[in-house]
Amino acid sequence: MIIFVGRSNVGKSTLIYRLTGKDVKRGKRPGVTRKPVEVIWRNRKIVDMPGFGFMSGLPKRVQEKIKTETVRFIEENADDIDLAILVIDGKSALEIIERWERRGEIPIDVEFFQFLRELGIPTIVAVNKLDKMRNVGATINRLIEKFGLNGTWADYREVFIPISAKFGTNIDELKKVIEERLREPQERHG
């Protein structure tokens, strides 16, 4: 199983379509995906997880519920999850992370990244909306730091992949990395 996680509106569904040709209800409105949506691709289950974090028009209570259910789904299925693709919006992720930090909160993307690592689930961060990004290298270096990792992008070429799901930029590279990570023998902890 491969799961796609990330805030709403970062481009998860667009990316799944781009990679697999499977339409998982790409929505114009954020928060369209409220329950995990599963499609089969190359004999593997692909799961589009509901977007977490702020969604305009959704009460906080509902957002919390989606987050709790997402965490539970991942915990319950951890042994079957071969790979997680954490999709972030490369243009706004850093700014949003810094805003949360200023409020003294753990940014939800960071929290999920660390949660996936604790479960020993191999994770790729798809830094999406590359078409809107400036200073890609510098931004990814900062993100690596925010995610609690030591080193720079040079150390994490197989983890942080800038792409544009909408325009198809660097999708072949992402596919290559996905295939490589799926081939790796897995070492599970916890």
Ligand SMILES: Nc1nc2c(ncn2[C@@H]2O[C@H](COP(=O)(O)OP(=O)(O)O)[C@@H](O)[C@H]2O)c(=O)[nH]1
């Ligand atoms: N500029 C830009 N927009 C994108 C990109 N990928 C997705 N989008 C747009 O972002 C919005 C949300 O995409 P969607 O796939 O529904 O996000 P999800 O909520 O994470 O599933 C849509 O309007 C997409 O067209 C991208 O690479 N660049």
Ligand SMILES: [Mg+2]
């Ligand atoms: Mg979606």
